[in-house]
Amino acid sequence: MNGQRRTLLCGLALLAGMPVSHAQIQPLLKMVLYVRENRNEAGQMLPLRDEVRRLLDLIEQRAGLQFEIERYPYPRLLEKTRNHEGIAFGLSMNRNLSELILSDPFMSNQVWMVVRSDAVFPFRSIEDLRGKTVGVVRGSSYGDEFDARRNSLFKIEEDVSSHTARLRKLMNRRMDVMLFGDFHTRADEVSLYLHQLLAEEKSPLKPGENFVVIERPLLIDELCFAATPKHEEILRRLNLAIGQLRRNGELQRVLLSPRKPG
DSSP: OHHHHHHHHHHHHHHTTOOOOHHHHSOOEEEEEEEEOOBOTTSOBOOOOHHHHHHHHHHHHHHTEEEEEEEEOHHHHHHHHHTTSOEEEEEETTSOOTTSEEOOOOEEEEEEEEEETTSOOOOSSGGGGTTOEEEEETTOOOOHHHHHHBTTTBEEEEEOSOHHHHHHHHHTTSOSEEEEEESOSSHHHHHHHHHHHHHHTTOOOOTTOOEEEOSSOSEEEEEEEEEOGGGHHHHHHHHHHHHHHHHTTHHHHHHHSOOOOO
16 A cells, blocks of 8 residues: 555656655565564564564665565575575675675664673773684674684674573573664663663563673674665665665664654
């Protein structure tokens, strides 16, 4: 229905002599979009964050696309993308994806380090992770240098995508550092978001427990859409939309607008 409504509105605008962008008057194309799943401690799929949903709605409108969203763990998402079945959302430019083509980046993902409040350490370089156990989401990449030194400079603890389950493991000392990717640019905003998740999922910290988000992120990662060359026309549309939304500031506004209370 949303796609039909947008097509009707474009037609009415043309009849009325109103300006309509080139992307808006192209025929709507349906496209399967793979988005990485996140689950809570009970294993239930969490909905897309409000900011991500608004971002996808905006890009759909500008690119003349209609996304059919499917959620998968990262390895499965990558496999289906490589098999030409759809396009992937939020892949890192740092990862070796030579068989895929990437869109222009649509946002920066800050990879933050979350630690117990009694185990804060100064971070200047990856050397400061020496000897620590670092919790990561299974199948994820955190930059070439990090990936090259995992299980040599530091130990890896691989996890499912549930943020609350990972925080619980951090509190239980099964890891020293939890990596958490987020597009907010300040550590206090990330800390607030993680505390909101715990409250929403009724998974409060025990008395005396707390965590800290280290002020300096591990890295800043540019995120893109990705697909095989079969879907090059879709990526062309996406690049046009991303460029327009960057120039008029809408990308930044939609990502940083206040989050709805859960």
